[in-house]
């Protein structure tokens with residue numbers, strides 16, 4: 001360890017999703033290298049590593065849902081699939097030497113502040129196997145996962161940053177008779193300190209099944225989009241009930257309903273706002289065809305447009321700026337009870353396909 005490193009504070013970052021990667025990039029950009037990223041999974045990517053369900057994509061155009069400092073001229077669609085987004089973040093980490101800072105298969109457990117040393121003593125569980133491909137996952141629920149046993153180690157850091165994400169712990173409906181295969185898949189924060197407690201919102205173990213009669217228990221497969229088995233699931237001739245119509249529900253329902261033998265029931269609490277992908281002001285940049293695979297028009301970006309973006313960083317920035325302006329304008333629909341504007345938009349783009357799917 002160099003002299004300068006000794007004087008630097010040490011930083012522990014928990015989680016190697018987008019937030020952990022961005023923080024790592026920023027630290028390196030200012031010449032700070034004394035940090036470690038602890039990740040319970042086996043790679044970087046977070047959301048985009050674990051969400052492999054059919055139809056998984058970003059719901060914000062990728063030219064905007066990517067870093068202004070690391071533009072990608074090669075997005076193949078306006079809302080590319082999960083594999084492409086994951087590849088983008090993994091390339092970022094690789095190209096910028098972040099993998100050298102990552103310690104995978106290591107789960108953060110808890111931290112205690114020590115005033116006298118001005119540092120956190122953090123406890124980590126090393127050697128955990130997390131994710132649908134974990135060796136012990138098959139026994140739980142056809143691909144559902146839980147962190148397996150590991151070895152506890154303690155380390156000291158001056159600064160601790162939680163990047164564990166808002167969606168990295170599956171929520172299942174709390175219902176009598178419905179088993180929760182993910183009950184062990186939760187933040188393992190023993191006695192979390194005040195800051196980290198905020199991130200453990202999904203930790204509660206759901207539903208006491210002990211009083212439920214064996215015959216009343218649901219015996220079918222329980223899946224969560226963020227723990228979808230990476231080898232896929234055969235839903236041919238199955239009846240599937242999907243709870244929720246947020247980003248994942250909206251994406252997964254049309255995809256699994258493509259098989260005419262699969263009967264899909266979508267249970268939704270309230271209607272969802274679905275805006276068109278965005279106004280096509282730059283149609284000449286796109287390939288001629290577009291497809292509506294999931295309640296919205298997802299537009300392929302032509303090879304020619306990608307070529308132009310690769311050749312001209314300025315063009316790429318202008319395009320990104322136009323996407324940004326459009327998204328910002330969409331915000332006008334929501335505040336100040338802006339009903340008249342919403343009515344116009346509804347008339348222009350109704351009916352949305354999700355409501356048809358859900359009937």
Ligand SMILES: Cc1cc2nc3c(=O)[nH]c(=O)nc-3n(C[C@H](O)[C@H](O)[C@H](O)COP(=O)(O)OP(=O)(O)OC[C@H]3O[C@@H](n4cnc5c(N)ncnc54)[C@H](O)[C@@H]3O)c2cc1C
Nearest residue numbers: 015017018019039040046047058059060107108164165168
């Ligand atoms: C299907 C889907 C689509 C989305 N689309 C969009 C979009 O289009 N636009 C948008 O802005 N947002 C979108 N989001 C939100 C998305 O989650 C965020 O944009 C972003 O990916 C969050 O990154 P993060 O690093 O904060 O969290 P995450 O990506 O969740 O990463 C958290 C990381 O922390 C790790 N971790 C958790 N606990 C521990 C622990 N105890 N020890 C060690 N590691 C731990 C996890 O394994 C994970 O790798 C989407 C989310 C989902 C699920």
